[in-house]
Amino acid sequence: MSMFGDGLDKAVQKAFTRPIPKSAGAQMRYLVKQLKGTKAVAQMLRVSQRTVERYVKDQIKKPRPGLAAGLDAEVKNRWQPQIRAKAREKAATTGGIVIDTWARLGYTTPIGSTDQDRIRHLTVAFPPQYAARLFEAQEQGASDQRLQEIAAEALKEVYFQDGGRRAGSLEEVRFTDVEHIEFDR
Numbered sequence: 146m147s148m149f150g151d152g153l154d155k156a157v158q159k160a161f162t163r164p165i166p167k168s169a170g171a172q173m174r175y176l177v178k179q180l181k182g183t184k185a186v187a188q189m190l191r192v193s194q195r196t197v198e199r200y201v202k203d204q205i206k207k208p209r210p211g212l213a214a215g216l217d218a219e220v221k222n223r224w225q226p227q228i229r230a231k232a233r234e235k236a237a238t239t240g241g242i243v244i245d246t247w248a249r250l251g252y253t254t255p256i257g258s259t260d261q262d263r264i265r266h267l268t269v270a271f272p273p274q275y276a277a278r279l280f281e282a283q284e285q286g287a288s289d290q291r292l293q294e295i296a297a298e299a300l301k302e303v304y305f306q307d308g309g310r311r312a313g314s315l316e317e318v319r320f321t322d323v324e325h326i327e328f329d330r
Contacts, residue, residue, distance in 0.1 A: 148326050149292035153283050156242060156328035158221060160232035165217075165224050169208045172220045173200035179223050190215050236330050237277030243270050243329045244296060249322035252305055262319055267304060275299035293320060 166172045176186045177197065187194040190212060199205045208216060236242045244267070251262030271279075278295050297320035305318055 147289045149289045152326045152328045157229050157232045160228050161225050170203040172216045233280045241271050241273045242276040245327045247325040251319045253317045269304050271299045
């Protein structure tokens with residue numbers, strides 16, 4: 146599971162203007178249209194082509210949990226690509242992104258003083274350049290670890306250093322044991 150990647154996706158999905166298809170049949174029909182055929186959908190979802198055809202015709206209505214989750218995820222990944230692109234563009238140029246997290250945070254300074262890591266609840270608005278870096282990294286297939294490192298850099302600058310107004314000698318911000326993370330535009 147990718148906490149950071151999923152969180153970024155959910156933030157972008159809030160911009161959708163039309164509801165995502167709910168029923169398995171409607172979702173399957175959407176994917177067949179997007180991928181131009183039942184064979185491609187069957188391969189992607191790792192089911193038989195006949196199974197896809199039966200969902201398309203509403204002969205099967207209730208997928209097993211694993212298939213239901215895969216179907217939902219694939220539809221969400223393809224739904225309203227222009228709206229998705231605009232939401233990312235806005236966050237990366239003017240709007241920024243808000244992170245809400247419960248995680249273990251601490252920092253190190255050059256003289257060896259340190260703020261002991263502790264679980265903190267933070268809600269911090271990241272400026273557009275960090276939103277841009279997060280979305281670019283996600284689009285390039287960055288690991289959750291890399292997304293977490295970018296978020297830690299943003300927390301260092303925005304929260305701990307207050308945009309350069311304090312703690313200028315901070316070397317590293319540790320951002321670990323993430324219990325909850327949510328992004329909002």
